[in-house]
Amino acid sequence: MTGEGGTRYRHGFDQDTSYGSAVRLIGSAGLQPGLVLDLGCGYGAVADPLIGLGHRYVGVDLDEQAVAELQERGHEAHRCDLLAPGDELVERLSRIVDGRRLAAILALDVLEHLLDIPATLRALASVAEPSDAPLVVSFPNITHFDVGAKLLMGRWDTTDEGLLDRTHTQFLSGPDLLRVFLEAGWRQAGADDVIRPVSDQCFPSYTPVLRPGTPAHGLLRAWRDAADPYGSTFQFVRLFRLHPPQRREAVAGVDEVRPFATVIVLTGRGQDPRDLADLHRDLDGQRGVEHEVRVVEAEDGQVIEALNEALRQARGRYVSVLRPGQRVGPGWLAALVAAEQRAVGAVLRATVRTYDDEVGAASAEGSFAVLAADAGEVAQAPLDPVHVDVPAPVIPAAFAVPAQVAQTAGVVPEERHGSSSLAVFLARAAALCGVEPADGAEVLVPRSHLPDPVVDGERIDDALSEQPMLLRAGDANRLADLRRRILADEARLSALEAQLASRDQRMELLSEHVRDLGTRMRTVEAERDLWRREAERRLGVRLRAVARRVLERFQSR
Structure with a gap:
């Protein structure tokens, strides 16, 4: 043109x-x-x-x-x-x-x-x-x-x-x-x-x-x-x-008032509404913090697709994913708001406590306080590849993720990660945004909801290794410290291996001594047996001679 x-x-x-x-x-x-x-x-x-x-x-x-x-x-x-x-x-x-x-x-x-x-x-x-x-x-x-x-x-x-x-x-x-x-x-x-x-x-x-x-x-x-x-x-x-002209839909902008959180309740098809009653009661009790609740029903093979659609449609600045049987404390959202004020745009992490499924089923009117009284706190994975610790579970219910992670950055759960799809999603979100603990935010989950930390950890490592990774300020020093610790551990391991090799050599010498002593003992035993037989033979000869003389004397009488 x-x-x-x-x-x-x-x-x-x-x-x-x-x-x-x-x-x-x-x-x-x-x-x-x-x-x-x-x-x-x-x-x-x-x-x-x-x-x-x-x-x-x-x-x-x-x-x-x-x-x-x-x-x-x-x-x-x-x-x-x-x-x-x-x-x-x-x-x-x-x-x-x-x-x-x-x-x-x-x-x-x-x-x-x-x-x-x-x-x-x-x-x-x-x-x-x-x-x-x-x-x-x-x-x-x-x-x-x-x-x-x-x-x-x-x-x-x-x-x-x-x-x-x-x-x-x-x-x-x-x-x-x-x-x-x-x-x-x-x-x-x-x-x-x-x-x-x-x-x-x-x-x-x-x-x-x-x-x-x-x-x-x-x-x-x-x-x-x-x-x-x-x-x-x-x-x-x-x-x-x-096509008939359509008016512009409202586009989320800087000045648009949005609820603080979108709570996605992920259930299966035909879930008994009574299974959600306690959680809805908890969410209704989040006074003073505007939020929306989206209940997503999906078949097993369509869970991730339905969840991603809910993430795209979420109006809240933050998104949390809960399941039936999981509970949130009365100050949960307020504590998340306080944490966001300290670290705007960070992934927020609540404290997790677990309870036995049987106890939850028998609790009076599904009381959060009753369940929390006997629930034990669970250590959670730090979602920081630079942090070194024993394997710990990634519990999705504990996290609130900025909605723009999915809506703008395109980071969403993926089917290919299987049962760890939410864990990998959270790890990728944390790599972009960092993690801020939300003191006072408590989540209760049934013990049966705790995932396998080893499986999740391996899949998170594989997913994060697929592409370059953003490191935070200070991570270079942390990595250098890890390198020094690894080198020191390797030096100690080498020393222990040398000691072990020395001990193996000493054990081999001792084994040779034992084998030599065994050979000598067998020689001595053979000589002893020979002497015993010779002594017995000589004793027999002497006894027969004595017996013969005694007999001869007796006959001579």
Whole structure:
């Protein structure tokens, strides 16, 4: 196209660009052959491919030279200012269509140059309405990873074309694009985005945040990819169809009043309401702290999907996940609020006590005080990979997580982590936000709800090892201290192994002495047996001689 600031794009047709995406969307939309109006057509790169699909191509541009060149190539082309007021633009485009059947309208690399996108979209809706023609647009993605990473470094590099073309006046994210179109009477009906992990903004190429393989790039890339699927999207190329305009929904902003907490109660299908009565009574007793309760019922195979939907819809600044049988103390939310005031945006952790399931079933009216009186406190995993301790369980009910961890950062529980999905979610949230103990916040859980700390620990380690990790201030010294302790332990282990080896040698010598003594003893015993037999033989000879003499004397008488 020809930019409104005078920039002329003379790119030819390429399947891997927005032109190829637009033609694919037109071809797959099942449209009857008709007139395709290409707004801001410039060189008219899509003219021949669209004609090949059986359509009549008509180019529209402000630049006289572009219009003349298209006409010289045998294509219909008209001069039109897309910045004209809405009624005037509708009238001008309707004259160009001139009663012909309109198959589609194209606005490729156009809208970002306009001053009032909604007004133009409403005008195009009026032009498209008689034939219900779809609108295909391409729009640069201002939230591409390269742009965001450079902003962190204080760089905003405008260029002659591309993501930060200096003639662009409008910048939209993916969700913003859908919202603007929906408000103007268009709903999305197709997408064929241009994906470029490395964009025209990837310069200077050896900047640490841009160069793949650096820790900085890996960390930022992991965060960006978790937030939404558009980190590598270079251009949004979408097909829209006419739809009744919708008013903008309320968007959570800085000044919007939101409840402090969303409490998600996760249950199975057909859960007996009586199983939730005690927990609801506890939540009703959280006086003075605004909160909402969302009961989520889900089958076993749909728990994570239902939970993630509840996380996305949560209105509270913080989110906690509880299950039937788990209880919260009367000052639970108030203590969480106090902890948040000390560390805004941190993951908050309550004290956990456990009770026997049989005791809970028999407690009078489900009294929290009765259960708490005999419940024992449970040590919890610190959720800090730098912290060294014996394995301890991760108890999801103990934690309140900032809702934006899921809603903006894209950190949510994942099916692939199985029974440890919530534990891994909490560990990833803690890695981003840190953890603040909430003194006075108490949670009771049945003993049967305690997870296996070894299984959770292994899965947390695996998950955190999948991507670069953010370390807090002071962690380098803690890691150095751990290294010194490990080296000292290894030195002590080496010394003990040397002592053990020395003792093994001494034991071997002693064994040899014992074997030698055994050999000598066997020799002595053999000699003793020989002497005994010889003595017995000699004694027998002497006894027989004596007996013979006695007999002889007796006979002589």
